Amino acid sequence: MIPMVDLKLQYQNLKPDFDKAIADVLKNTQFILGPNVQEFEKEAAELLGVKHALSCASGTDALHLALLAAGIGPGDEVITSTFTFIATAEAIRYVGATPVFVDIDPKTFNLDPHLIEHAINKNTKALLPVHIFGQPADMKNIMALADKHNLKVIEDCAQSFDAKINDQTTGSIGLAGCHSFFPSKNLGCFGDGGMVTTNDDEIAEQIRIYRNHGSKVRYHHDVIGYNSRLDELQACILRVKLQHIKQFNQQRYAAAQKYSAAIKDIVTPPFEDKLGNHVYHQYTLLSPKRDLIMKALQDKQIACAIYYPIPLHRQNVFADEYKDISLPVSEQVASECMSLPIFPEISDEQIQLITSTIRSIF
Numbered sequence: 001m002i003p004m005v006d007l008k009l010q011y012q013n014l015k016p017d018f019d020k021a022i023a024d025v026l027k028n029t030q031f032i033l034g035p036n037v038q039e040f041e042k043e044a045a046e047l048l049g050v051k052h053a054l055s056c057a058s059g060t061d062a063l064h065l066a067l068l069a070a071g072i073g074p075g076d077e078v079i080t081s082t083f084t085f086i087a088t089a090e091a092i093r094y095v096g097a098t099p100v101f102v103d104i105d106p107k108t109f110n111l112d113p114h115l116i117e118h119a120i121n122k123n124t125k126a127l128l129p130v131h132i133f134g135q136p137a138d139m140k141n142i143m144a145l146a147d148k149h150n151l152k153v154i155e156d157c158a159q160s161f162d163a164k165i166n167d168q169t170t171g172s173i174g175l176a177g178c179h180s181f182f183p184s185k186n187l188g189c190f191g192d193g194g195m196v197t198t199n200d201d202e203i204a205e206q207i208r209i210y211r212n213h214g215s216k217v218r219y220h221h222d223v224i225g226y227n228s229r230l231d232e233l234q235a236c237i238l239r240v241k242l243q244h245i246k247q248f249n250q251q252r253y254a255a256a257q258k259y260s261a262a263i264k265d266i267v268t269p270p271f272e273d274k275l276g277n278h279v280y281h282q283y284t285l286l287s288p289k290r291d292l293i294m295k296a297l298q299d300k301q302i303a304c305a306i307y308y309p310i311p312l313h314r315q316n317v318f319a320d321e322y323k324d325i326s327l328p329v330s331e332q333v334a335s336e337c338m339s340l341p342i343f344p345e346i347s348d349e350q351i352q353l354i355t356s357t358i359r360s361i362f
C-alpha cells in the first residue's frame, strides 16, 4: 500500500520534538494567542522574507480575511483561476464579491496573464492567482497588470509554502499571501490552520483585528470580526516542522525529478522553468491514458488522485451562473490530469514500483 501522503512517517521521525512541544503547551495552559503563536509568526515571517505573518484558523479563512482587509466587497469582481480548490472562490463569495474565472496556461496550470487582461473591466478590484500544486504563478506579468489597472493582488499560497519565483517567495509579492496548514499541505499541522503574509502594515493590522472579533483592545470591538485563530497546539507543531520545511521541499523536488526521469517519454510530466522553484505539493502529470494508468496503480494498492476533476465554472454551485463561458484549457487539463503519491519521505523503491507499474501499460 502506498498512500498519496504518508503522514505517519513524518510523525514518527519527529515524535520526540512534537511530544516535548505539546507537553510544554499543556503545562503552560495558554491555549489561544499564546507564546507559540507569537514565535511561529515571527519565525515564519523571517523564513519567507516577509514583514508580517498573521496566523488564523484555516487557509480558507486566510483568503477570507485577506480579501476583507483589502477592502474587497459587494459589486467588486475578483479574477481567479478556475483550476483550483473550491475555497479560492468561496472566499471571494464570503465578502460578497464575484469570482471571474479565467483559463490557465496549459503547461503550468496557473492563471494565464494574457487571458486576465481580457477579463479586466471597471468592476475588477483584485487578482487572485493560485500557485497550484506548488508551481508559482507568473507573478511578474500578474503584478505588471495589477499596476497598470490599479488592482490588488492576493496570492493563494495554500500549496506553495516557501516556493519562489524570480527569487521572491510566493506570498511576499502581492498585497497578501494566504497559506494553509491543512495536514496534507507542504507545511501541515495536526488539524486546521492558516496564515496571511503581507509587507503592508495596514493590512496586517486589519487582519489582526478581523481574526479576533473585531477587537484591538480586549472587550473593545470596532468592527464585526471573526473567531479565526491558530491555537497553541497547532502553532507548537508548526514550529517543529518549520525547522525542516526547506529539507522537506527539497525531498519533494528530488522525488519529482525521479518520477519525471522515469516516465517523461510516456506521459507529460509537470512543467518546470528557470524562473520559479516548484515545491511539488502535488506531482501532476497529463495523459490521455489516465484512466488506464489509475486502474493499474489501484490494482497494486498504489494511491493516485485527480486534482481537479471539475474546474470551478463547471461545479454545481457555479454551473448555472457560468453556463455561458467555456474555459477550454482547464476543461482539457481536467480530463487528462492525475497526481501520484508525493511526500518528503517517499522511498526510491516506492517510486520505482509506481513508475514501473505505469510503464507496464504502455
Ligand SMILES: *Cc1c(COP(=O)(O)O)cnc(C)c1O
Pocket: 058, 059, 060, 061, 084, 085, 087, 088, 130, 156, 158, 159, 179, 180, 181, 182, 192, 193, 194
Ligand atoms: C487547501 C487549499 C485551500 C484551503 O485551505 P484550508 O486550510 O483547507 O481551508 C485554499 N486554496 C487552495 C488552492 C488549497 O489547496
